[in-house]
Amino acid sequence: GMMGGSGITSSWMGGLNGAFDLFDGDMELAGNYMHNGTIRNVIEETARIESINDDARLFYNNNGTSTTRSLGHRFGMRLEHKFSENTSILFEPQINFGKGSFNELTQFRTDTEIGQVRDSTNHGYTSNLGDNDNLSASGFLLLRQRLGKPGRTISANIRYSFSDNNMHGFNQSLTTVYDPQTSEGSNDIVNQRYDQNSKSTSLSGRVVYTEPPG
Numbered sequence: 001g002m003m004g005g006s007g008i009t010s011s012w013m014g015g016l017n018g019a020f021d022l023f024d025g026d027m028e029l030a031g032n033y034m035h036n037g038t039i040r041n042v043i044e045e046t047a048r049i050e051s052i053n054d055d056a057r058l059f060y061n062n063n064g065t066s067t068t069r070s071l072g073h074r075f076g077m078r079l080e081h082k083f084s085e086n087t088s089i090l091f092e093p094q095i096n097f098g099k100g101s102f103n104e105l106t107q108f109r110t111d112t113e114i115g116q117v118r119d120s121t122n123h124g125y126t127s128n129l130g131d132n133d134n135l136s137a138s139g140f141l142l143l144r145q146r147l148g149k150p151g152r153t154i155s156a157n158i159r160y161s162f163s164d165n166n167m168h169g170f171n172q173s174l175t176t177v178y179d180p181q182t183s184e185g186s187n188d189i190v191n192q193r194y195d196q197n198s199k200s201t202s203l204s205g206r207v208v209y210t211e212p213p214g
Helices: none
Strands: 008-022 027-053 056-082 087-114 117-146 153-178 185-210
Antiparallel strands (some): 008 027, 056 087
C-alpha cells in the first residue's frame, strides 16, 4: 500500500531554545530553532489469481517501490521591550522553510490462462518522481500605551503571514496491451511534466482603546 501510509519511516528532530534579559530587564529576548527530517521507504509485491470459469484464469502480478524524503527548519523569536512604565512593544516573528522529494515506481503484468495455454494480456510500469520546496513566515507586532488614568490604554496590533510552495514532477507510464487474436501488442505511453506553485499573503491591523468603567 504505497498510497496508504505504510512502509518503514525514519525521522529525527532537534532544536535549540534561548532567553535573555537585556537593558537591566527592560528587554526580554527569546529565540528558538527546530530542525526535523523524515524518510519513508516502501517495497510491495502483489500476486493474485482470478478464476473466470472452470477453464480460464487471470494472473495479476505487480511490484513497486517508493521513497519519500522531507527536511524542515523553523526559526522563532519573541522580543518584548519596555520603553517606559507606560510604553511597551511586543514582536513575535516566525519563519519556516524546507524541501522534499518523492520517487515511486510500479511494474505490473497480467497473464490469461485458458486450458493449459498462458498468454500475456498486458504489462508495463508507472513512474512518478519530483521535488518540492516551501517557505512561510508569520508573526505580529503589538504596541501598548497607557494613557495616564489607571486602566486607560491604547494598543495597535499588526499581524502578517506569507507562504510560497513549489512542486516539480514527472509522471511517466508505459502499458503494452496484447490482442488475443493476433498476439500483437499496442503501447499506451504517458510522458508528462507538471509544475505547481501556490502563494498566499495576508496583512491585518487593529487599534484598541480601553476606558475603565466608573
